[in-house]
Amino acid sequence: MTDAVLSFNDIGQDFPAPGSSAIRVIDGISLDVGHGQFVAVIGPSGCGKSTLLQMAAGLLAPTRGLVRHRGRAIDTVNREVGFVPQQAQLFPWKTLSENVELPLLLRGVAAPERRTRVAAALEAVGLAGFEQYYPGQLSGGMQKRGSIARTLVYRPDVILMDEPFGALDAQTRMVMQDDLQALSRDAGATILFVTHDITEAVLLADHVAIMSQRPSRLLATVAIDLPRPRNVFEPFKNPGFEAAYEKVWSIFQSQIDIRRRTH
């Protein structure tokens, strides 16, 4: 992966603790995300997965190390990425179409082009016809679609997703995973996807990066070579799924065992 779009270079992160010494959350992580790749990051809760995304977005500077985006060190807010948070975070005071239009408006795209791109983005996520609805009038799944449309609409170089489907019910979640698979393939997008769900990671990703407990290191990066499109509704029917899951689980297992013993 020499043509990395996003590269984390020996990242360390300390957070101030109530006591005297700081808590070391991340302890030396290096990770490359290649162009057009779907990389999933999994790890036990509190291991700093989301922190990596914040660094990639330039919202948080790492204590040690450097994050580069296409070779450029990220030292301010990174506008070349898209961020899909766990909660949809649509603006409640804007209609759905105004929400999706905002990034284009902020970037000075002309009105006629804004209109066609917003329409296309809403069409792509299956929300055509709901343009004039306020987020409060939409279901959780629809809000999440809106949030994804708002990111796709400005065609960011990299899309950062922070447990985007964590708050959805099981059925909605599968449908959204299926849609994301199709959307990311159509858009040829580079995606860094944080989750705590191994099945989700294996089903969606080209590479799964596994993080350890705090202070976290990268345990392994596992390539998932399952053919696409993958069946997200019946994971076990994908040829090779069991082996891939097993491979990730065998590494991840140790982290969960440690957790049990410390309790």
Add this chain to the structure above:
Amino acid sequence: MNDVSTIAGKPAAAEASAARQSAFAGKAGRFVLRLLPGLALLAFWQWSSGRLIKEVYVSKPTAVAARLYELFASGEIFPHLWTTGQELVLGYVIGVAGGILGGYALGRSPRLANIFEPYVMAFYGIPKIALAPLFIIWFGIGIGSKVALAAIMVFFLVFYNVYTGVRSVDRELVNLTLVMGANQRQLSYHVYFPAAAPYVLLGMRMAVPYSVIGVIVGEFTSSVQGLGLFIHEASSTYDPAGVFAGIVILLAFVVLANFLAGRLERRLLRWKAPSGHAPADI
């Protein structure tokens, strides 16, 4: 009221019109129900005046109404209304503007807030009414002192609401907007203003009665013209009908201002009251 509507509705052939009729009757019924306590109070006042309490102490509704008519017919009240109206509007506008600016600035800048918040808090604790004599000395017995008193009372209320509103904006939403490409000006316009709007409007609504208190206290303390002076003079000449007439006018002002603020709130915050029903999932 309810009985009437169901009896009238039953034999009707067209059910839809019956339903509409009963919905209308329900609305009218609620309105009448709301009026009842007020009417009962007025009736009791009218009855008890002269029977339970001497009329010279409490006057009576008919006398107050007659006095009001007389005041407007003779035009005696207009100079007072004009003065007090000016003071109210100026004091309110200055206080709201200052509160919004100050609250917004301190809400957006933790550094400024760190320096100035203790001062604002300390001044907030001063009973503003105690400042009335001082303001008369500083700004004279004309409208200046009343405007200042109303403005300072309105200011703190609006300030704290706006400050709280701006500080409560979700940090994640702000970060998202920055990543989407917003500069500081765009961030204010698209995120902070709309997010703080409900708080601003709440503060504006709560501030209406306070502006009235500020102006009236100022006029009571020392003035040449105004409703407060009118009420003060009426009370010192044993004219309860005049006192109540003045109070009714103030009441009318507050009700009207509240109504306008409510209208503005509904208009600006349409997104808070979803119309229609949420569509089904996926």
